[in-house]
Amino acid sequence: MSDVTVIGLGAMGTALADALLRAGQSITVWNRTADRAAPLVQRGATQASGVRQAVTASPVIVVCVYDYKASRAILEEVGDALVGKVLVQLSTGSPLDAREGERWAKAHGADYLDGALLATPSQIGRPDTPIFLSGAESAYRKAEPALKAMGGGLMYRGGEAGAAAAWDIAALSCMFGAMFGFFHGVRVCEAEGLSVEGFGDMMGQISPVIGEMVRSQGKAIAAEDYGHPESSMEICAGSGTLFLRQAREAGIGSEFPTFADGLFRRAMAAGLGEEKLAAMIKVLRA
Ligand SMILES: NC(=O)c1ccc[n+]([C@@H]2O[C@H](COP(=O)([O-])OP(=O)(O)OC[C@H]3O[C@@H](n4cnc5c(N)ncnc54)[C@H](OP(=O)(O)O)[C@@H]3O)[C@@H](O)[C@H]2O)c1
Structure with missing residues (x-):
């Protein structure tokens, strides 16, 4: 088991994964284009062979891909592996996307947090990087150690899932x-x-x-x-x-x-x- 799984290793997902490694978290990573994981694996990440394995590997699953549609397409493959996990959605979207994401996650047995990164990849991991989060407070508490590694300027905006996106x-x-x-x-x-x-x-x-x-x-x-x-x-x-x-x-x-x-x-x-x-x-x- 690792502490956190990161799904999506574009510029932002890679920066998030790097920040987690720097903070001493053990991470599992997955990306559609598998080659993009290589530099992170060199720095200590474990690369999952598939999305289901990636989701199974950690209690906290961070998703940062192009948009919610891409995220849904990826997660539809994992079946019941999300049960009991905290899904942290950091892809950019609207409040409605977030509310639908929460409904979908709950229906698949996962706690849900929606987040928005008000930063560029090079600003991730700084003590003042602003990150908005919303969703169930219990989910926020479970994911907080991982989230703190991504940016010290965490701003929890309450239980309404759409708040961070708004x-x-x-x-x-x-x-x-x-x-x-x-x-x-x-x-x-x-x-x-x-x-x-x-x-x-x-x-x-x-x-x-x-x-x-x-x-x-x-x-x-x-x-x-x-x-x-x-x-x-x-x-x-x-x-x-x-x-x-x-x-x-x-x-x-x-x-x-x-x-x-x-x-x-x-x-x-x-x-x-x-x-x-x-x-x-x-x-x-x-
Ligand atoms: N970059 C920024 O400054 C910034 C700032 C704040 C928020 N964000 C948000 O962070 C998210 C990621 O941005 P980014 O900069 O990392 O973008 P990026 O470098 O273009 O990476 C996009 C990621 O999405 C994946 N992806 C796209 N379509 C997919 C699909 N249909 N199925 C599976 N994977 C798919 C890509 O996988 P492949 O590698 O396989 O193509 C890649 O991992 C976006 O929602 C963006 O708005 C970015």
Whole structure:
């Protein structure tokens, strides 16, 4: 018996398996393309000859493959070998995928945890790597030692299986939203002959300020408190107009300015000019 089985040895699955080995866990691995296990076997992993053997080998089964469909196709082969195991699904998916995964696992006699990795493979195993998890707390406790090896920033989001995937999508929306804004900012710098690297460095430096802004918007929305703004929607909407004008003047793409200006216009048309920026949520809810 090993401590943990890892199914799926792509870039992420391999990083997870490596982190487990570094933490001193004994692991069994399986991948559709068997050759990919070779470097891990050299570092001490046991390679299972088939999925059923892989599942039988450990009490905790971690799956990290392309998507839930691939995962289901793999696990359908194992029959009753999942009975009594903790299945930890770390492939990326939606909350509905997670709920269906939990139903399927329970029907096959396994406890289920759904997880989402807010990290790249090279960030796995660090003390602050954020990993969201949800599902039965008893399953979380059983899998915790293995999960801790994968990332110190474990965030258990409660018993509802879909919660980890929802947190992941919400966090990714925030991250990619910021990145699209950053890329437009790069075009502004390029148009003015400014250092793009310097722009990246500066945004990295001021990111705690942006973090504070995000936190305060969250608080305002949770409290439905949109009055007495320090910076009103009308003032913020001026940025949308400015983005568009500058893009026209510099002859750069206006995808991001058009998106931002469109939302600001809707907020102004809805009469939110004197409210906080957080009132934008009313436009998105409408
Ligand atoms: N890479 C990242 O930065 C990152 C970050 C967060 C989350 N994730 C998530 O982690 C999961 C794995 O990502 P990855 O980066 O490891 O991807 P990857 O390098 O492309 O590896 C994909 C894995 O899925 C397996 N696979 C795909 N289709 C399959 C099928 N039909 N049957 C059996 N196995 C199948 C592949 O097996 P073969 O080797 O046989 O092709 C391989 O093990 C994804 O859900 C991804 O969204 C990745």
